[in-house]
Amino acid sequence: MHAKDWAGCCDELVEILLAPGGVIGVRQDGVWTGRTALWGWKGDRWKRDDKGFPLHTWIKCADGTIIDPTRWVFEGVLPYVYKGSNDHYKAAR
8 A cells, every 4th residue: 555545544554564574563443632644634624533633543652652653643743653652642442
């Protein structure tokens, strides 16, 4: 799958990364609380929770590190895989 097709596929990409032999961590569903690019996903709005935050899926590692293959879509930048702090993620309960 080409990176340009990753928008809206966070849950599928997380499952691929978590496959045996891949990233060690757990799937985390929740919302993205950071700023979003004005253009939105595929020219439309993201699916959102009742507070207006975009629904999202990422990987949480044992040390608290986040791995997010589609964060770039929210940021409106060139594709990359985010690995870093839990700065804009809120897990579902």
